[in-house]
Amino acid sequence: MPIHEKSLIRPEKLVEHEELVIEGMDVSGHWSTFIEGRSVPDYNENLQEEIAALPGGENIHRCWQCGSCTNSCTVNAINPDFNPRYWIYLIRMGMEDELLRDKDIIWQCVSCNKCTYACPRDVVPEGVMKATSHWLELKGHTPKSPSMIFDEAFSEQVIGRGKIEDGLVLREFYKRTGQPLAQPWLIAMVTGLVKRFPVIYLMKLGFATVFRPKTRGWARARDAINEYVEEREAANRKALGLGSKGAK
Amino acid sequence: MAGDMKYKKVAYYPGCALEGSGHAYNRSTKAVGKELGLDLVEIKNWNCCGAMEVKNIDPKIQTYLSARNLSITEEMGFDTVMAPCNGCYHNLKKAEYDLDHDETSKEVNNRLSSKAGHKTYEAGKVETIHALDWIKKSIGEDGIRERVKNSLQGIKVANYYGCMYTRPRHIFPEKDQGPGSESTSKPHYMDDILAAAGAENVDFPLKTACCGGAHTLSDSDTSTKLVLNILTAAEACGADVVATECPTCHTGLEMHQIRAEKVLGRKTNIKILYFTQLLGMALGLSAKKVGVNENFSDARSLLKEKGLG
Numbered sequence: 001m002p003i004h005e006k007s008l009i010r011p012e013k014l015v016e017h018e019e020l021v022i023e024g025m026d027v028s029g030h031w032s033t034f035i036e037g038r039s040v041p042d043y044n045e046n047l048q049e050e051i052a053a054l055p056g057g058e059n060i061h062r063c064w065q066c067g068s069c070t071n072s073c074t075v076n077a078i079n080p081d082f083n084p085r086y087w088i089y090l091i092r093m094g095m096e097d098e099l100l101r102d103k104d105i106i107w108q109c110v111s112c113n114k115c116t117y118a119c120p121r122d123v124v125p126e127g128v129m130k131a132t133s134h135w136l137e138l139k140g141h142t143p144k145s146p147s148m149i150f151d152e153a154f155s156e157q158v159i160g161r162g163k164i165e166d167g168l169v170l171r172e173f174y175k176r177t178g179q180p181l182a183q184p185w186l187i188a189m190v191t192g193l194v195k196r197f198p199v200i201y202l203m204k205l206g207f208a209t210v211f212r213p214k215t216r217g218w219a220r221a222r223d224a225i226n227e228y229v230e231e232r233e234a235a236n237r238k239a240l241g242l243g244s245k246g247a248k
Numbered sequence: 249m250a251g252d253m254k255y256k257k258v259a260y261y262p263g264c265a266l267e268g269s270g271h272a273y274n275r276s277t278k279a280v281g282k283e284l285g286l287d288l289v290e291i292k293n294w295n296c297c298g299a300m301e302v303k304n305i306d307p308k309i310q311t312y313l314s315a316r317n318l319s320i321t322e323e324m325g326f327d328t329v330m331a332p333c334n335g336c337y338h339n340l341k342k343a344e345y346d347l348d349h350d351e352t353s354k355e356v357n358n359r360l361s362s363k364a365g366h367k368t369y370e371a372g373k374v375e376t377i378h379a380l381d382w383i384k385k386s387i388g389e390d391g392i393r394e395r396v397k398n399s400l401q402g403i404k405v406a407n408y409y410g411c412m413y414t415r416p417r418h419i420f421p422e423k424d425q426g427p428g429s430e431s432t433s434k435p436h437y438m439d440d441i442l443a444a445a446g447a448e449n450v451d452f453p454l455k456t457a458c459c460g461g462a463h464t465l466s467d468s469d470t471s472t473k474l475v476l477n478i479l480t481a482a483e484a485c486g487a488d489v490v491a492t493e494c495p496t497c498h499t500g501l502e503m504h505q506i507r508a509e510k511v512l513g514r515k516t517n518i519k520i521l522y523f524t525q526l527l528g529m530a531l532g533l534s535a536k537k538v539g540v541n542e543n544f545s546d547a548r549s550l551l552k553e554k555g556l557g
Contacts, residue, residue, distance in 0.1 A: 074458040074474065075470065078470065078473050110461075110471075112415070113415035116415065117415045147304070150301065150466040151301040151304040154299065154301035154302070157296075158299075158302055159302075162296065164264045164296055165264075166264070166268040166269050167268065170465060174465075185503075185506050185507040185509075188510055189502075189503060189544055192506075192546070213267060217293070218295070220365050221295070223363070224360045225309055225312070225360060227363075228360060
């Protein structure tokens, strides 16, 4: 009998015999499709604790799997593989291998907070998504995600000067991710605007590029924040059983 | 609530976006305030609130960054600060909540504030409001109706509020408090203000949908899909204009409207304007005065057609 809802089963779990004859009856092709059982040879018993140790993951233990997060999720609506409820389940069970199959999309959470709004248990699934993508990067399962590269480029400006200049964030992000700044759509956007831009605003924009916006007397705040960031980084690495950053 | 002049003079926190890509929002907010007789006093030497990004490095830094601005507001003698940007508004609200409920946030804020050499902000001293609260609660719909010189009649508007204005619910204790208060599931303050200015609001189901603003560059394909969804829905509802109240949403909608056309070949004609631009024009200000020519989305011909600008 053909398997209904085949799309819900991972393709590697579907086994089909091209030629199979049972008691003289030809059942080749999809008539002989079997679903391989889900067996977990190895659990990571620390997985939930590790995620909970990172910022955002603190409340993961509260989840009772109602699925409100996935049901309300912005990204799930355009990519059904993006499934916070399922990932929280895997983390709580310690099923690391199964979690790693989705490692390249977890960072795509857009932080719209619909899940946190819907969650009846204050799990803060948005935070769990951020903690999980952070965990994947710290453990070396994935390279730094574009999102993290952007967050770092942005935060360096904020911590360094107290304010950001959005043009510089954009240029810095494309540079760090090795993408050309001359994206056709960006060009279309800018040329459309320059045609009717007041000269004074263009001058202002140039001014901001040369004299970066900054908060006066920021040096002490900058140093205090940097010290705190280093401290937190070390604590996070320690919680995951990793050596210091330099030793990596 | 209308006519409550508690918000007649408030501290103003524009934030980084309003000094850069959201310049037109800054210009139109100030122009509208002046026209309505509301005073804004910019916070001295403010810093970035941390936007959507710093929290992913560590959430407590964001709490500190926002708390520093609240501390300056208090030092300047104000008990209310108005932030027109959803991101800033959200972060100041979140800092207020965290400093009231979370010991670690409080400790980190104490430590960073004393090392940075300024007064530590303590919860409960400053109320953070959005530009929508500021206008709705000080002038109100009746006040706007009295002051309209150039009605927005004939303009169909889809009001778009985005994520950070309403979610998560717990940082907005004043919302969902019955009649007169803002709703987190179906916000209506912008609808109320623009309706009073004569606009025809369409029934728009994606008011609080996400534009993908956090990943506007880092995951542009997702953002483009989300924006296209919002714009096509607004068009299907019969709107001429999407009204916005956040510089990140606004720029995101504009950028990905163009990107959807260039990358996916999906063109949408709907125009994107800040609600302060629409309100300003209704109050008799010129399109130029409220920065319509600074928007990427060129609404000038539409506005001329409707007898504005």
